[in-house]
Amino acid sequence: MNYIKEINAFYDLVEREPLSASAVSLWNTLLHINNKAAWAEAFTVPGMILKVKAGLTDSSFKRARKELVERGLIEHESRGSNLAPVYKMKRIHLETGFCGGGAGVEVSDGENTCEARVEPHVNDDANHCMNHSTDLGKDPLIKQENTKQNPTTLQYDAKSEIDRNESSRVLAFYGENFGLLTPFVAEDIMNWVDDLGEELVLEGMKRAIERAKYNFGYVKGILNSWVKQGITSVEVLRERERKEGMVSGRAEQKKFARSDEVVPDWFWERKKSSVKVDVVDDEDEKDAGEMLREYLEKGVV
Numbered sequence: 001m002n003y004i005k006e007i008n009a010f011y012d013l014v015e016r017e018p019l020s021a022s023a024v025s026l027w028n029t030l031l032h033i034n035n036k037a038a039w040a041e042a043f044t045v046p047g048m049i050l051k052v053k054a055g056l057t058d059s060s061f062k063r064a065r066k067e068l069v070e071r072g073l074i075e076h077e078s079r080g081s082n083l084a085p086v087y088k089m090k091r092i093h094l095e096t097g098f099c100g101g102g103a104g105v106e107v108s109d110g111e112n113t114c115e116a117r118v119e120p121h122v123n124d125d126a127n128h129c130m131n132h133s134t135d136l137g138k139d140p141l142i143k144q145e146n147t148k149q150n151p152t153t154l155q156y157d158a159k160s161e162i163d164r165n166e167s168s169r170v171l172a173f174y175g176e177n178f179g180l181l182t183p184f185v186a187e188d189i190m191n192w193v194d195d196l197g198e199e200l201v202l203e204g205m206k207r208a209i210e211r212a213k214y215n216f217g218y219v220k221g222i223l224n225s226w227v228k229q230g231i232t233s234v235e236v237l238r239e240r241e242r243k244e245g246m247v248s249g250r251a252e253q254k255k256f257a258r259s260d261e262v263v264p265d266w267f268w269e270r271k272k273s274s275v276k277v278d279v280v281d282d283e284d285e286k287d288a289g290e291m292l293r294e295y296l297e298k299g300v301v
Contacts, residue, residue: 001039001091006031009093010073019071022056022064027073029054034089044084048171052186170201177205178214185216192223199234200226 010027019027029050037043051061068074075088170193175181192201204222208214231237 001034002093003031003035005093006091013092017071020064020067022054022060023067023071025054025056026050026061026064027068030074030087030089034087042086042088044079044086046084048175048186052171052181052183055183170198170205173202173205174216177209178216188216188220192220196223196227196232200232200237203234203237 007028010031014024030045032053033045033050034040034043047061050056051058054061054064056064065074065076069076073090073092075090077086079085170189171181171186174185174189189201201219201223204219204226207222208219211218213219226232226237229240231240
């Protein structure tokens with residue numbers, strides 16, 4: 001497939017049969033990804049990646065995809081919630097047979113030959129059209145040769161799909177729990193996923209939500225703290241927290257042990273003996289009563 005020919009043929013088609021801006025953006029994004037996938041007949045890509053690259057919201061993305069499917073420009077096959085959808089793109093420049101120069105062109109499916117209906121004033125375009133038909137015939141052969149010369153392509157694409165699925169899961173989690181996902185934040189998140197992995201980034205997001213902090217800046221603070229501590233996976237994080245919990249538990253046990261110590265009886269007896277109590281004998285008590293009585297009698301007199 002020829003990238004430039006596809007783009008030219010697509011925009012010629014849009015001039016005749018207009019598409020929405022969202023559909024045009026989504027088609028260009030799919031063509032770009034298909035080009036990176038070495039023009040595979042069918043390729044997979046998560047919807048979240050398409051939305052970010054095309055700059056579309058969830059609703060506009062679904063409308064644009066439906067529009068492209070209804071116009072026959074792409075095929076879309078869903079594979080469930082845990083797998084990225086499969087896409088197939090229609091080869092527009094073969095279907096429309098665009099040669100330029102005002103000549104009407106028909107392309108036969110069997111032989112990929114170009115038959116021009118030449119207007120009297122465009123005779124000079126006939127040779128250009130015939131040369132174009134020769135190029136059309138070469139495309140399938142070149143594609144087959146490239147496929148044979150790259151036996152590792154399938155393995156590479158499988159790894160790329162896993163990476164895309166991981167990024168898509170994290171981006172989807174952010175969109176569902178933090179709010180609007182901008183392209184800048186999406187790229188930042190995918191960079192963290194590349195560095196630390198999906199699980200650790202997700203764990204950081206969950207910790208931020210537990211503390212009612214709904215922004216990725218707070219999540220990055222958590223992730224940076226873990227990086228400084230040498231934590232590179234959820235397993236390492238769990239082990240670190242388990243050890244810290246054991247140390248904290250031992251400290252609490254010592255604290256309670258000190259408060260519940262058994263005190264021997266001799267300690268309390270010694271403490272009682274150290275307290276002095278002044279005891280008033282009966283004679284002193286009688287003298288005090290007599291003095292009070294005399295004082296009152298004198299006061300009455």
